[in-house]
Amino acid sequence: MAIGRQRAKEHVAGSPNGNITSQSEQGAQAAQSKQTGPDTTMLPTNPRTGEPLAPRAQPGYYPGFSTLRQQAFWDEATRNVVLERVQHTPPIRFFSPEEAQLMESVCARILPQDDRDEAHIIPIVCRIDERLYAGRIDGYRYEDMPPDGEAHRLGLRAIEAIAQHLYGVAFVELGPGEQERVLATIHDGEPPAAEDIWQRMSVSRYWMLLVQDCIEAYYSHPYAWDEIGFGGPAYPRGYVRLENGLPESWEVNERRYEWRAPSWAISGEYQPMGGGDTAATPGQEGTH
Amino acid sequence: MMKKPVLGRMGSGLRTPKPHEHMLGPIQKISQPMRRFDPGEEVDYVIVGVGAAGGVLLQRLARAGFRVVGFDAGPFWDTERDWVSDEAGSYNLYWNDLRVTGGSDPLAFGANNSGKGVGGGTVHWAGFTPRFHPSDFRVYSEDGVGADWPISYEDVKPYYELMEREIPVSGPAYYPWGDPHGYPYGPHPLGGVGDALVKGCTKLGIGVVAGGPVAITAGSHGDRPHCIYRGFCIQGCKVGAKQSTLISHVPDAIRHGAEIRDRCMVSRILLGSDGLVTGVRYFDANGQEHEQRAKVVLVCGYSIETPRLLLNSACSGFEQGLANSSGLVGKFLMAQAGNVVLGRFADLVRMYKAPPAHALTEEFYETDPKRDFARGFAIQTVGPLPIAFAKQMMTAKGAWGWGLRQVMMDYNHWAAFGFLGEILPWEDNRVELADETDQYGLRVAKITFSLHDNDKKLVAFGVNKTMEVMRAAGAEEVVQEPRYAHLIGGARMGNDPRSSVVDSFGRTHDIPNLILCDGSIFPTQGSANPGLTIQALAARTADYLISEGEAVRSRHTQTIIRPPIRYHLSPASTAGRGVPRLRSLRPRPTIGAGGLAPGSKG
Numbered sequence: 085m086a087i088g089r090q091r092a093k094e095h096v097a098g099s100p101n102g103n104i105t106s107q108s109e110q111g112a113q114a115a116q117s118k119q120t121g122p123d124t125t126m127l128p129t130n131p132r133t134g135e136p137l138a139p140r141a142q143p144g145y146y147p148g149f150s151t152l153r154q155q156a157f158w159d160e161a162t163r164n165v166v167l168e169r170v171q172h173t174p175p176i177r178f179f180s181p182e183e184a185q186l187m188e189s190v191c192a193r194i195l196p197q198d199d200r201d202e203a204h205i206i207p208i209v210c211r212i213d214e215r216l217y218a219g220r221i222d223g224y225r226y227e228d229m230p231p232d233g234e235a236h237r238l239g240l241r242a243i244e245a246i247a248q249h250l251y252g253v254a255f256v257e258l259g260p261g262e263q264e265r266v267l268a269t270i271h272d273g274e275p276p277a278a279e280d281i282w283q284r285m286s287v288s289r290y291w292m293l294l295v296q297d298c299i300e301a302y303y304s305h306p307y308a309w310d311e312i313g314f315g316g317p318a319y320p321r322g323y324v325r326l327e328n329g330l331p332e333s334w335e336v337n338e339r340r341y342e343w344r345a346p347s348w349a350i351s352g353e354y355q356p357m358g359g360g361d362t363a364a365t366p367g368q369e370g371t372h
Numbered sequence: 373m374m375k376k377p378v379l380g381r382m383g384s385g386l387r388t389p390k391p392h393e394h395m396l397g398p399i400q401k402i403s404q405p406m407r408r409f410d411p412g413e414e415v416d417y418v419i420v421g422v423g424a425a426g427g428v429l430l431q432r433l434a435r436a437g438f439r440v441v442g443f444d445a446g447p448f449w450d451t452e453r454d455w456v457s458d459e460a461g462s463y464n465l466y467w468n469d470l471r472v473t474g475g476s477d478p479l480a481f482g483a484n485n486s487g488k489g490v491g492g493g494t495v496h497w498a499g500f501t502p503r504f505h506p507s508d509f510r511v512y513s514e515d516g517v518g519a520d521w522p523i524s525y526e527d528v529k530p531y532y533e534l535m536e537r538e539i540p541v542s543g544p545a546y547y548p549w550g551d552p553h554g555y556p557y558g559p560h561p562l563g564g565v566g567d568a569l570v571k572g573c574t575k576l577g578i579g580v581v582a583g584g585p586v587a588i589t590a591g592s593h594g595d596r597p598h599c600i601y602r603g604f605c606i607q608g609c610k611v612g613a614k615q616s617t618l619i620s621h622v623p624d625a626i627r628h629g630a631e632i633r634d635r636c637m638v639s640r641i642l643l644g645s646d647g648l649v650t651g652v653r654y655f656d657a658n659g660q661e662h663e664q665r666a667k668v669v670l671v672c673g674y675s676i677e678t679p680r681l682l683l684n685s686a687c688s689g690f691e692q693g694l695a696n697s698s699g700l701v702g703k704f705l706m707a708q709a710g711n712v713v714l715g716r717f718a719d720l721v722r723m724y725k726a727p728p729a730h731a732l733t734e735e736f737y738e739t740d741p742k743r744d745f746a747r748g749f750a751i752q753t754v755g756p757l758p759i760a761f762a763k764q765m766m767t768a769k770g771a772w773g774w775g776l777r778q779v780m781m782d783y784n785h786w787a788a789f790g791f792l793g794e795i796l797p798w799e800d801n802r803v804e805l806a807d808e809t810d811q812y813g814l815r816v817a818k819i820t821f822s823l824h825d826n827d828k829k830l831v832a833f834g835v836n837k838t839m840e841v842m843r844a845a846g847a848e849e850v851v852q853e854p855r856y857a858h859l860i861g862g863a864r865m866g867n868d869p870r871s872s873v874v875d876s877f878g879r880t881h882d883i884p885n886l887i888l889c890d891g892s893i894f895p896t897q898g899s900a901n902p903g904l905t906i907q908a909l910a911a912r913t914a915d916y917l918i919s920e921g922e923a924v925r926s927r928h929t930q931t932i933i934r935p936p937i938r939y940h941l942s943p944a945s946t947a948g949r950g951v952p953r954l955r956s957l958r959p960r961p962t963i964g965a966g967g968l969a970p971g972s973k974g
Binding site: 128143144145158159161162165166169193194195196199220221222223224225226227228264267271292295296299300302303304308309311312313314315317318319320321322323324325326327328329330331338343345346349350351352353354355356357362363365366367368369370371372 | 398452453454455456457458459460461463466467468469470471472473474477478479480481482483484485486496498500561562563564567599600601602603604606610611710712719720721722724725726728729752754755756757758759760762763764766767768769770771772773774775776777778779780781783784785788790792818853854855856857901
């Protein structure tokens with residue numbers, strides 16, 4: 085946790101307003117090279133060779149496993165819900181175009197998908213937008229938080245303010261490494277700017293709201309199930325091999341490969357949220 | 373091309389539903405038309421909330437011949453049409469209307485612990501059904517903390533046995549803790565998480581049971597199939613193997629003339645000039661407001677909505693909330709500590725298979741004078757699916773970005789244990805009304821919750837022990853997520869009208885024909901999942917109401933202490949006199965009375 089706090093402070097100290105670091109230049113170069121060919125700096129690497137791993141249709145250790153290919157074995161109501169999710173991308177109606185663009189950049193760092201090919205990117209922002217537009221909430225609001233939609237709007241303003249404070253540049257213009265550093269200040273519970281916004285909402289609860297909304301979009305998608313080897317919908321067939329992690333006849337065995345997050349990615353290392361005061365951020369999902 | 377299903381299709385799949393027809397699984401259905409009482413007709417009982425308690429009460433009162441109407445704010449589910457085998461798609465099972473949550477340890481609601489729709493929370497519980505221990509009923513006498521119940525374990529025991537058959541509960545033949553007993557249905561096979569719990573406990577010499585006790589059929593049961601081990605228990609069991617009162621009691625209630633008005637939100641309990649309640653006001657599915665008159669009103673809305681309804685029903689004579697002369701409506705709210713301990717194994721686990729609830733230990737349930745806190749905890753299996761697990765990785769490891777992607781690719785290497793710790797009743801943990809209103813214009817609940825010293829010590833010790841078990845099972849990395857689980861309290865029972873809201877049958881001290889029956893009336897919560905005890909107390913209250921008959925409306929001194937147990941009221945094919953009783957092979961733990969911690973206001 086000490087490291088987590090340290091890294092935010094270092095950044096505040098080491099990056100006065102307007103001073104674009106070499107990290108950012110690297111990012112700018114990366115953005116440029118995107119126009120000409122695949123941007124290899126965005127990709128995870130093979131830790132042995134240091135070589136970037138080419139984007140693939142299905143990252144993860146279960147090559148050939150497809151939950152969607154099992155859909156004939158699902159019940160009709162479930163199949164309808166999952167296929168609707170895969171086939172339809174709702175339009176942006178809650179966020180303004182500027183907010184939606186910023187949100188895209190933010191969500192691309194919360195759940196990066198640079199290791200996926202274009203055809204297998206899982207849409208995230210439109211799902212969050214859909215929820216906020218419909219006013220769907222999880223049944224409660226913390227007393228130190230505004231309503232979810234307002235919290236997301238305020239959060240985007242704060243992220244922009246932190247980017248300006250640290251780098252003097254709009255968040256969407258930053259390289260991925262700087263973008264991560266901006267977000268990490270919120271993750272660590274020590275955002276260096278937008279004090280007025282943090283007076284109105286809890287830093288850690290906003291972080292959880294943002295990450296959880298991204299998680300719900302990504303890990304509700306069959307492509308994500310294939311990536312992690314989750315069996316997906318299982319009614320009416322059920323399972324026959326319950327023990328020892330054994331695959332069903334229609335599942336596949338794990339085939340691991342080593343990979344490491346891109347070198348600029350501090351999110352590849354695990355740091356406790358909010359500087360380590362985990363009791364302040366209890367989980368919100370039902371399990372038992 | 374898609375492979376052709378080899379198993380065919382269970383049941384009839386989606387079809388155009390006939391009026392009044394509900395599929396409750398692939399085989400079970402309610403096909404006869406439901407009774408509809410005339411508008412303006414006074415019924416015997418109105419039940420607000422058809423969940424764990426409300427479902428049992430509806431069934432018993434209807435079977436005994438009373439005219440009963442059950443109200444539920446959510447839908448009367450057709451499980452084939454409405455439920456899915458999908459995490460995100462199960463959103464509608466939960467009470468998602470606004471509540472405001474605060475205090476130093478604010479509680480999460482919605483999917484975490486609150487159901488909406490016929491069956492209530494039993495629709496999305498994991499189904500662990502341990503009994504409370506005898507010591508749970510005399511916590512203040514034994515430990516000098518919390519409160520005593522006005523009844524003992526022996527008062528509830530016959531109803532545990534009754535409900536374990538009606539649900540029915542599967543589990544081991546010898547359950548060693550509390551009052552030792554066996555289960556009527558055999559234990560379930562273990563999944564990867566259960567294997568880990570049994571292995572870790574065995575290595576440390578900790579007693580453990582496997583395969584239950586859980587409210588999931590281990591063999592087919594009437595028109596309910598047995599479990600298929602698909603792991604989606606808390607998303608609503610489409611199979612019909614896991615019990616909810618929707619499938620175990622509601623069909624019998626409908627068959628015996630009960631009416632359910634679903635998507636109807638009760639907004640106020642009405643008080644007559646004679647000091648008795650006269651019925652309820654409610655909004656129907658179209659937002660139209662109506663009244664339903666009744667001789668008796670039963671409120672079964674659980675620990676948030678029950679106090680909220682009483683507070684929102686404040687009126688002349690009860691300015692601080694109906695039946696609230698004690699000032700304790702909404703007070704002494706509890707939640708069990710429900711930390712999730714996660715361990716990564718070198719080998720694959722695939723914890724999405726098998727019901728999340730299938731093995732547990734209550735070895736640490738009782739107060740141990742050697743520890744510096746009162747009461748105890750249980751360790752149980754859980755089986756988070758990908759979305760829940762990703763959120764746990766966010767809180768437990770601080771994962772996001774590439775780290776989140778990477779740990780999620782190891783999903784199949786992780787196992788999860790649920791710690792279940794007893795948090796004591798404190799008056800400052802409470803439900804009040806916020807100034808904000810909901811879609812009906814009703815003031816929403818504001819909940820304040822904070823841990824106290826004993827609670828913090830218990831959680832710290834218990835979570836460490838749970839992590840130790842996970843390591844002993846062979847996990848190479850162990851992390852934990854703080855969390856709170858089941859709700860309890862908010863309108864507690866007692867003998868003294870000054871320090872409690874209701875008597876042991878749920879009858880409010882202030883208004884004879886207003887009865888509360890759900891988890892809100894528990895004075896303490898033990899570290900057993902409350903679902904079985906809520907249903908057992910509902911069956912007991914039903915026996916009391918049936919014995920009292922018309923007299924329940926009078927202000928007489930209560931004479932019935934132990935109503936006769938009405939075994940003939942069980943739903944068809946579940947009747948029977950209980951489950952194996954066993955003699956304990958171990959000495960009862962000796963507990964020094966009092967002196968462990970400063971006494972509470974209880």
